[in-house]
Amino acid sequence: MTEVAEICSELLRIDTTNDGGGDGPGERRAAEYVAGLLDEVGIEPHVFESAPGRTSVVARVPGDDPDGLLVHGHLDVVPADPAEWRVHPFSGEIADGCVHGRGAVDMKGTLSMTLAWARENARRGARPRRDLVLAFLADEEATGAYGAGHAIERHRDLFEGCSEAISESGGFTWHEGDVRIYPVAVGERxxxxxxxxxxxxxxxxxxxxxxxxxxxxxxxxxxxxxxxxxVRLTPEVARLIDELSRALGAPIDVDRLEEEIRRVPRAAALFRGVLRxxxxxxxxxxxxxxxxxxxxxxxxxxxxxxxxxxxxxxxxxxxxxxxxxxxxxxxxxEAVSSPAEGLFDDLTAALLAEDPGGRPVPYVMTGGTDAKWFARIGIRGYGFAPLFLPPGLDYFGMFHGVDERVPVEGLEFGVRVLDRLLSSESSTM
CATH class of the missing domain: 3.30.70.360 (Alpha-Beta Plaits)
Known part of the structure; x- marks a missing residue:
């Protein structure tokens, strides 16, 4: 078993259900597990609580460029009814090439990729390209107040020097026929x-x-x-549609979007929810x-x-x-948006290095993440959790869905992409 799959499985075994009631059972256990993995390779974790059990972990990894990049994610998950699942949602079972459990996609798989990369990078004694701040936070599945909100209000110094961030909901494979699209989030409603x-x-x-x-x-x-x-065609969504047209090799008529949604239903799922x-x-x-x-x-x-x-x-x-x-x-x-250039270009280059035939495109998320909290302190956010998925696996359907799972090969792909992005000298792991 590769390290990233093992970490993912262990995290999924920790029930961090957040039902929105102010409690976060399991968040402390998950935070302690994460802190232990970091400390074991010489990365000093800063562990803090906003309320009893509402625990978060932040660690800084010095890099060649002091312009810091925040890599953040959340430890909590939404509820799951075991009676509806083929395997127990908190089993972390590895079967059929996938790691199964509540949070596999949203977003313990991403945390596992971050941790696996950070541990390997520390073991080889390498410095990342930029100062990195790794944040593993409580409470995103409710309001975020006990996690990212508390972090920026009471521990803002931990994010000093960070100008940009990456987190969930982007960089995954989205299949439209034979075309592999990689949506990278540049905004949120x-x-x-x-x-x-x-x-x-x-x-x-x-x-x-x-x-x-x-x-x-x-x-x-x-x-x-x-x-x-x-319909309100914002600049971000207009560029998404333009890039999708190029990727598919067929124009999408913005004056007939309802008809176009029926013509390319899978690709349209990337913009249908952000037209209005x-x-x-x-x-x-x-x-x-x-x-x-x-x-x-x-x-x-x-x-x-x-x-x-x-x-x-x-x-x-x-x-x-x-x-x-x-x-x-x-x-x-507030809605947030970030430019589809600069760091965006670095994100797409890292993806293309691992999948030269892929087509990265910018997109806007229908929902929201902790990126909105960090935007309050001037940190521009991108949705980038690189994950290679087979054609039959519905990424959006996995979010908060029954039988949530993530392919082991997809996690390994994500670690390699992160290495391309974050390492000063990528080993391609």
Whole structure:
């Protein structure tokens, strides 16, 4: 068994489920395991907690260039129901050429690649090209407040000198026919989780309703859910579509995107979710007895907006809600974007060195990561977790899905790509 597969398996055996309730069982164990792997090869780990058990690890590896690169990832995972899985989600079982378990893709596989590379680089006594800060963080699967948020607020000095970062959700193989596409994330939609409230007059359910907040909220939620958000072709998405056209050898008509999505469905999955802003109602809460009209009703909405689209998004939400429904943010994060040049070119070069026939393209993520926290302190982020995948393995389907798994060969590919990117003298491991 290669070291990267062994590390991945061990990490997956540690249940770091984050259900959003403020607890992080297993994060401390995972952090201690990571710290031990680093310390064993002479890399000094800095271990800290934001709350009991909410543990993170940060380590610095001096390089030839003091302009630092942050390589970060999260230790926590979303819940998994063992009854739905073929193998136990916290078994870390290696079978059929894959490491199985919750977090294999999101994102303990990536952490394993980082650790395997760092350990080998330390053993050969090599310095990386740039100062590296390796961060293994708690709580990304909730708000990130106990992990990256705490880190930048209380331990900002650990990231001194870092101008750029790489993390999850990019650099993986995406097959469109015979073409191997490698999406590299250069941006993320902003996040606006909102609580909606309608207030009215409480009373008996048998009487004519004068001002029923349940009905008012229901109408507002329906307007929001039924709204057809217009296409907003941001510069980042326009370049993605252009690069996909080149990779596929066939133009994608930006004036007929709905038809184009049906023509190239797999490639379109990379941009379908970032053509528009969105606001999806996800929770409703109203009333306490069938014959009582309550004085208020609440709903929660998951809102996402493209880079540069915050104001238009919020104005549209307010118009759809109307004057009788108020909103407040449960969580709000600005959209982020980074230039598709400079470090982006280095990332694509590292990929092409291992797969000369691949086609790296920039893309924007529909969701969000800890990159938004680090953007607050001026660190530009890229989604780059290099992973070679066979045609039949659905990368996006693995995220938070049943039977999550990652190919061992894919992990080994990722370690080699990281070596190309990070080492001053790549050994191609």
């Amino acid at each position: 902003g996040t606006a989780w909102m609580r909606l409230t309608a207030r009215g007059v409480a009373g008996h359910g048998s009487k004519p309703a004068v001002d029923n907040p349940v009905a008012e909220l229901a109408r507002a939620v329906a307007r929001l859910a039924d709204h057809r958000w217009p 802003n969105s606001a999806n109602p996800t929770m409703l809460n109203a009333g306490y007895k069938v014959n009582v009209i309550p004085g208020s009703a609440e709903a929660h909405v998951d809102g996402r907006f493209l880079p540069g689209q915050r104001d238009e998004f919020l104005e549209t939400v307010d118009r759809l809600l109307g004057p009788k429904v108020t909103r407040e943010f449960v969580s709000f994060e």
